[in-house]
Amino acid sequence: MRKIRVKNKHLVLAVLFAVLTMGAIQHYGGDYLWNQAETARSAGDHVKALAYYDALIERYPQHSRRPDALYWSAELLPSFENFAATFFPDGSRVVHKGLSKQDLPEGSLTRIQRYLMILEEYPTHWTAHHVHFQLADAYHTLGDPRAEELYLKTLHNEMASRRVDAGLRLMQIYESQGHLEEALKIIRYCQNELSATMSIDTQIKLGDILAALGDPAGAMEAYQEALLKASEIKETFPPGATEEERALFSVKAEYARRIEPRLESLEQPDSSVYVQGQVSLLGSPLAGVNVYVRPAADGSKGFSMALEGPGQWVTDQSGRFAGHLAPGSYEFGISLNFHQAELVEGTHLQIVGGRQELRPGVDPEEIIFRFVDTVELKAPTSDFVYAGGPIEIAWEPYPGAEKYQVWFGAVSIDESTGTRHASFPVGVTSATEFTVAVRHVLPFGSVGVDPLGVEPGCLVLRPEAFDRLRVRVDALDGADQVLSSSTGLNFGGDREVPGEIKVQEGLRTKAEELLFQRKYDQAVELLEDTLEENPEDIDALWLLARIHQAGTYSLEENSWDHRDFAHYDLEKSLALLERIQELQPGPEVEEALRTVRSLLPR
Known part of the structure; x- marks a missing residue:
């Protein structure tokens, strides 16, 4: 019997399997499962679709639809394209579409296992022609070097889908390795052999590679073509938007801000700046991480852009990345896939050199994304239940910390809008203990609005009224930079958040x-x-x-x-x-x- 957890409930297939053992239904069971799976997938019910696909795969190994079930069920599982945890100096966000790791049944086949079964058991089936890219992407998210060979197979397989996407991934890999000639060959192949229409971002990438290879005329042509394509974008703005707001949120203007410094740098030979960095987890390199670059006007917060495609670079087996950029102000960020997010969950991310002004002839600071241990809380313990009054907090000393900032906040659960939480600093101390004795959870004056009105958690003041409370301790160095925190990264699921406190029921007025x-x-x-x-x-x-x-x-x-x-x-x-x-x-x-x-x- 297999169970799939869905919001703390389970879809149990035992009854379905029992029905399929009866008479004629046993004969047509595979067809029934296939139709039910397809119906569920079309309706967006990925949990149910996966359950039916897996039932067909397990119980009907000779069914003609089994390779299709392997392929489409793999597409439902977490991947680079449906999960991304993105981190920039100014904040982070998690984008998640489809199934999460928490939705999967225990012992379920992985994406890689499903793709390998197709290649091994059904090498002539239509799905086999499309699996190389999917398998390469799965390996790519793990930092597995086998991805390169599979991307190349996809690129040169006339029957494969996503050949251009395979080329873009290869270009990213080669540029990260410093193999610019190879990256250029891939772009030219996509242009000439696949008649690929170059996106604006790929056109900019082409210009960067040509500039780095010492071809300013070719780079200028690529950049100007990118500007031309950007100028053809049709934009709409809300009625009443000011000129300043239009300039701030204009995609055309943003592309101009990205391209014009590159054109100017071509007039100054050798003006490009070489940047490099590393991503690590608890002292070990983290491979296969996409690294993104976005312009930051006047050294301030960077323009928020979609991160649906590959990054500027991807980290190699030593967790490193490097490349050339035109002079200007930039923000650097990373995006983790679901597998990488699992690895780093519970750690704290340090970003060094994440926002910089790049100048010709000046060596930039190395860009470091370092996932480190968190501050270990000793009190309150996980079984503590708040019933009013002060809260005593204690923690272990953190290496290199000169002082600690304590945060206090609340968690409210709204059936209409989901879980909300907010916190604010309540004190700084050089000790490793602190007493939170506040009458109200949030400062008077903070307002949060959602489609239903002002969020209740912004109106209610007393700690006793909330579903849960939360304390956090940040370890600070002598320059007040955050070394680590007690909460750590949390991407949902069942992980208990350190410092989260249960509130005794029945205390609300x-x-x-x-x-x-x-x-x-x-x-x-x-x-x-x-x-x-x-x-x-x-x-x-x-x-x-x-x-x-x-x-x-x-x-x-x-x-x-x-x-x-x-x-x-x-x-x-x-x-x-x-x-x-x-x-x-x-x-x-x-x-x-x-x-x-x-x-x-x-």
């Missing part, structure tokens, strides 16, 4: 519960009634002051400005805070008063 249910009007009415009965209820005063400062929900369609929301009233918020100051003065209410007064029109 009725008003807080109504807010989490998005019953904003009822919550406000209840709070007003509460204060009418007891004008000195401090918690009710704080919560209503917060609501009037942030607002609750939009009164107009498609409005995202919380200042236009229901219950937004800064004068009422100020009056409530002044009442709190009379009853229970302190730095927290003084800061809240400053926040509201700064928002009032002058």
